[in-house]
Amino acid sequence: MKNAIDTYFKPVRESYKTRVSRLGKAGIFVAFIVICVILSLVTPRFLTVPNLMIIVTQVSINALLAFGVTFVIITGGIDLSLGSMVAVTGVVAALFARQDTYPVIVPVLAGLLSGVLFGAFNGFVITRSKVPPFIVTLGTMTIGRGLALILSKGRPISNLSDSFNFIGGGQVLGVPMPIIILISMFAVCSVILKKTVLGRYMYAVGGNEQATRASGIQISNIKMAVYTMSGLLAALAGIVLTSRITTGQPNAGAGFELDAIAAAIIGGTSTSGGTGTMTGTLIGALLIGVISNGLDLLNVSSYYQQVVMGVIIIGAVVLDSVNRK
């Protein structure tokens, strides 16, 4: 019996493509380690526990957004409304989080609910109208910004309750809350992507939508799910941000979508859909955070930081396209 199995599974010689592809996946991880090593050699302040904590805390908001957009990009879509969702959900949460009003659960649920609704609206328009996600979320990006300004009357909402401010500023056993939220969401998102039917269908839709449809899978349900999850995670990011800066800012999150998409792409999620992992995205987000922290430590002008980041994004995409050949 064993022999029969062996003949079927006699390893086919690993092709050149497979090897390059392996390299690509490992590449980002290697790059991350190399940059960390360089930074710790250049500045002794880099590799310290408090500094690493700060990096992860700072990264948490972008990482949460990046997790959401990873789902979306895997299905072959895109979500440009992330930054606006951060603002809307942050403002909604802040409206309910003013001191001496509601218990902390109310602003949290209100914020999350607004994110779910916003994301579901994206999904609904995309699946019903057949308008490309790029266009739809470009539109909702503006709508969201407007909503945030309307809800806040254009002014920051401050004087939030201490229990609400704990979400972004508190610590549990010495670990900042944003890190705890980040790690738990990373675990949840990884499981969804790797271990669930929904995750498998996401890869299938992004890899070949027609073949997935012909396998009896309702494509629109999957798309609704990913945009809604993106909204939910954006809401979580919005709540953490609002709590961290202790104000609901209608202008918050402008341009966040680009950092989140960059994290996903650096982490190996292909913009043409069908591939990507949460681990990759997390490393992508950490890489962005480490570079920005390291260059700040070295007092390098942010002008150069932007150039460095651009080079890394293009490098990641080039690596990905080499992969695909």
Next chain:
Amino acid sequence: MKSTVLTLVITASLLTGCSNQSTENSQGDGGKKLVVGATMLSMQNEFIVNVNDEMARKAEQAGVDLITVDAERSALKQVEQVESFIAQKVDAIIMNPCEVEASSPAVAKALAAKIPIINVNSETSTKPSAFVGSDDVESARMAMTFIAEKLGGKGNVVMMHGYMGQAAQIKREQGAREILKQYPGLKLIAHQTAEWDRAKAMSLMENWIQSYGTEINAVFAHNDEMGMGAVKALTDAGLKTKVIVVSIDAIPDALQAVQKGTLDATVFQNAEQQGSKAIEAAVKLAKGQSVEKETLIPFQLVTKTNVAQFMKKPD
């Protein structure tokens, strides 16, 4: 110092001269209602919104129709908006310029069309009929002087820039550096942009704390949003009591923080006065009366001792 005195003199004369202006009936010669068009830098900016609110209030009192449009930080858009005001034949235009150079054509066009144009809050390179605002360089001088005095002229300072290249950032940096030059004991150990943003400022401050730890004696932030971010990061790190933070704008959050003692000082830029003076100038010019070419509204340093007088009653 000379300019401050000058400013005070001008303002004082204006204040007395215009004190009964608001009750005056603001009808043009033909007896029809005056129309003033206003294009504002960005209605997403709290300070600008405050200026505009006061303009609206003042316009209503004076019986003037005020049309406000939002240039959304685009100078091109602003020029187009002024063009359409000219086409509508408004009686006067108030512009809150987006950029020094790029918004200048709007001024030239209005002047060519013989419509008075008043710049409020910031300048353009082409001189308008009148300017109402404050000198950003002065605000930074005030803030940095406060730091210098607090530190006894000796210590390490870090500075958070606004969006690099914008007029306010350039002027506030200029003012800060003027004062730093006067105090050789003050050392600027790091400076970096946080793009006017609270969250970005917080991250930047966290990184600086890692980098310089207790070496930092004071933070100067180009606006209160960033100042608040720095305060948050310092408080979280348990360092706030050891570091002085000063910023500019006196937004409500910052005033509260000054009251609580977390923010050491902010600089009050008088939005109400800028708004009301702009409308007054517009009305006068529309009626063919003359006004001062430049009305400088003085800044005021807000510290714990005088913060109460700046706090607005909650809406």
Next chain:
Amino acid sequence: MLSDRDYLLTIRGLTKTFSGVKALDNVELTVREGEVHALMGENGAGKSTLMKILMGLLSPDSGEITLEGQALKNGSVNEAMKRGIAMIHQEIMAVPELTVAQNIFLGRETTGGLFGWLNDNRLNQQAKQLLDQIGVSIRPDTQMKYLSVAEMQMVEIARAISNDARVIIMDEPTSALSDKEVTTLFGIIRDLKQKGVAIIYISHKMDEIFTIADTITVLRDGQYIGTRPAAKLDIDTLIAMMVGRQLDSLFPESTIRTGKEVLAVRQLSRAGVFSDVSFTVHEGEVLGIAGLMGAGRTEIARAIFGLDRISSGEIRIKGQPVTIRSPQDAIQHGIGYVSEDRKGWGFVPRLSVKQNITLASLQTYASGLLIREKSETEAATKLIADLRIKTAGPDQEVMYLSGGNQQKVVIAKVLLASPDVIILDEPTRGIDIGAKAEIYKLINQLKANGIAIVIISSELPEILGLSDRILVLTKGKQTAMLSREEATQETIMAYAMHY
């Protein structure tokens, strides 16, 4: 005997191999000035490969092409165009937003002045002259998108003439034309002949061939069969030349033991695509669907599987009428479908063999939302073994497998959903002969297990070797239902060409 000198175009000893399969084997074609030369053969006989080589789109492995006594450089589109070879495509390639004149001279715009200004007036005049030459009255400044298909074809011909074409290839030029338009086209073709232009004419329509062609060359399975003057051929002889081969031993014998009715289709129609198609398939029965390209075979399969809507008709599963609006519905009713477009509709290239196999039945291998990986792997491993899928393992990405193994993965996916009826659409297209034989064996196994099978194929031997009954379609209409005894390649071809 004519020597090569008497021919405008000669192709000799042309051979082309695609990954081990000979698409063309020592093929020849000789065309004289001013003649209409029909190129005939079944789907897959090698006609389009031959034409692609002539156009320079493909390079042959060996053989040579001579035009006007001079060798034609292989594999260069530029050279082919410069030497006067033009093709009127089946799907017309034009820029819809540009005008007729602009399309005719696209890439060869006459320019004037120091800066090379475009002169639309002059362009329009030149275009008008050309259009007059072929006797069509289309305004040269009309945008292409406002033209009918026939008019677009005329413009394409004008473009070819403007290129001083010596040889014009027409691939199924009448497929979208009305009878009246066909008459106009034939008029133009006769004019072109007068001018000494040679036409290579590819069509499945027998009546057209005998109306317009002077000479006929037949290809079969990439082999050159022969060239005859059209006047000396009749339809029966021509069909025999096209299909005349023996059924080989690829198809294992199987006894017919059909059971209960599984799938019944009554008067199924999809407006403008097919109409009034009725058939039944029973347990353990193979129903073949034959027809030429564009006859509506795939469209019927897609409609039954819920990928396209039907406009009328009824589908019954085991006697019960069912409504199928999506592949989901179809799978739930026990219908499986293996698409002819494997890459487009069959598999997800970046998912693994295992993940592709379980894609249509993943719910079975999940508790709630969580996938039970062990049972999933077991199920996939069993099918990999059963279907002899050659892979490095269940986790190998399908994109790295050969065509035949990719097809097996798709079939495995369909089988895992345990269907009662399977529709196999061109199941052996583009896969090598070894894998073909394995798939035939598999079909017979499924048949023995009592599964009802519908097989659509352009390869007549395949249809004849596997089917118990054969449905023949022409232009969306059912023209025959043949029993195994009645069916021969000749009868099928005859019905398929509606002769």
